[in-house]
Amino acid sequence: MRWIWLGTLGLAGMTAACANVSPVxxxxxxxxxxxxxxxxxxxxxxxxxxxxxxxxxxASDDLKLGLDCSAGTGKVDLVALGKSGMSEIYLESGGETERFPAEGEPSQLHDGDLLTATVEADTPVLQRFRRLGWIAQWVDGERAVYVPQPGSATQVERFFGLCG
Structure with missing residues (x-):
């Protein structure tokens, strides 16, 4: 009987330890x-x-996320707004996520920094964006989602078709 009690106590302790783990x-x-x-x-x-x-x-300076490419290169230059001192662009689309090391410089138009990074066009998060038509950016644990208006989702596919 004593072994059953110790086993139950050990199982309860492991369960409690697992319950206190929080995601990073x-x-x-x-x-x-x-x-x-x-x-x-x-x-x-x-x-x-x-x-x-x-x-x-x-027709405004209100840009949330920009993707630039030279035709056929397979490379995409990301341009995003971030908090001052940030050094990455963290993107998500349909469950696919990626953190891209970025260079930052103070934005002339917004609070914080203008972040830039060059990535491959076939990066999984960008390919998911290509299929779904929307992408999100995470900044300090907050998610901003960038979704096309009805009828303009074709712009995303056209962009990736040009990039190669």
Whole structure:
């Protein structure tokens, strides 16, 4: 009988220890498509073999996330807003996540830094973005989701088609 008591006590102790473990990073949201934000959308522009896919307000300086590429290179330059001193761009799309080392410089238009990183266009999180049409950026545990308005999701596919 004494062994049963000790075994039960040991099992209870292990259960309590497991219950106190908390995750270190935020848990990404999975594949459910979020709703678009009124006034914001993805905009595609092309000039001299360079494509830019930007999420923000049309004809304004309100940019949340930008992706640039030279046609056919397979490389994407990410441009994102971050808090001062940040050194990474943390993206998520449909449960796929990736942290990209980034360089930052003080933004002239917003509080915080303007972060830049160059990545491969076939990075899993970018390919999930290509399939789903939306992507999220995590900053200090807060998630901002960038969703196309109805009818403009094709801009995302066109961008990746140009990048190669």
């Amino acid at each position: 990073t935020p848990t990404p949201i999975t594949t459910a498509s979020p709703a678009p934000t009124p006034g914001y959308d993805w905009f595609l522009s092309q000039d001299s073999g360079i494509a830019r896919l930007a999420y923000g307000v049309e």
